[in-house]
Amino acid sequence: MRVVSSDLPGVLLFLPEPRHDRRGLFTRTFDIAVAADHGIDASRFRQDSQxxxxxxxxxxxxxxxxxxxxxxVRCARGAVHDVLVDARPGSATFGRHAVFRLDDRDFAHLFVPAGxxxxxxxxxxEADVCYRIDAEHDPAADLAVRYDDPQLGIDWPLPVSVLSDRDxxxxSWADLRTALG
Structure with a gap:
């Protein structure tokens, strides 16, 4: 398994090496020792969601x-255009975003640090996205920023077909920046 760093500090992309044969394929999607070698304590994860x-x-x-x-985060079925925005006050990359393609061909696992x-x-x-999260969900702590906020300038590849009421x-990004101090 290869591990690649992102332009956003702490963001890692774990790239498995699927083995293909006439039966199909086999791949390891997570390895606790590889994670530990890159500073991730897998025992902290509390919840799996899909x-x-x-x-x-x-x-x-x-x-x-x-x-x-x-x-x-990984895409177990299909493919997604995955976007991260650095919302860590004081970070040298605060407000910048990074884009990743996650799919069921490469089986990349994206480590998203807090913040x-x-x-x-x-x-x-159809696309199934699996999340392994290190904190129990607390709805009072939820944050959301518009996907099309012009200050972030994120290019989405397709017209948006469905968006939740929450999203x-x-x-705005400006409102979140103010709230974060």
Whole structure:
């Protein structure tokens, strides 16, 4: 398994090496020793979640206030355009975003440190995204920023087909910056 750093500090992309044969394929999607070698304590993860989205569905941009949450994200079925925004005050990359393609061909696992906003858009007819999260969900700590906020300038590859009421009502990047101090 190769590990690649991102332009956003602390963001890592774990790249498995799927083995293909006439039966199909086998791949290791997570390795606790590899994670530990890169400073991730896998014993901290508390919750596994999964979402299923149809082509064009956009989820995000979401984060958590307070101590936030770290997570490992992968696309188990289909493909997604995955976006992270650095919302860590004091970070040299505060306000910048990074884009990743997660899919069921490469099986990349994206480590998202606490303090980043996360969102994705489904690129295939169906896309299943799996999350391993290191904090129990606290709805009072939820943060959301509009996916199309002009200050962030994120290019989404498809027209948005469906957006949740929560994401439609999300605040601006400027409002979050003010709230973060």
């Amino acid at each position: 979402s299923r989205s149809r082509r064009g569905v956009l989820r995000g941009l979401h984060g958590r206030s307070g101590h936030g949450e770290s997570k490992l 980043l906003l996360h969102g994705f858009q489904a690129l295939t007819d 439609r009502a999300a605040g």
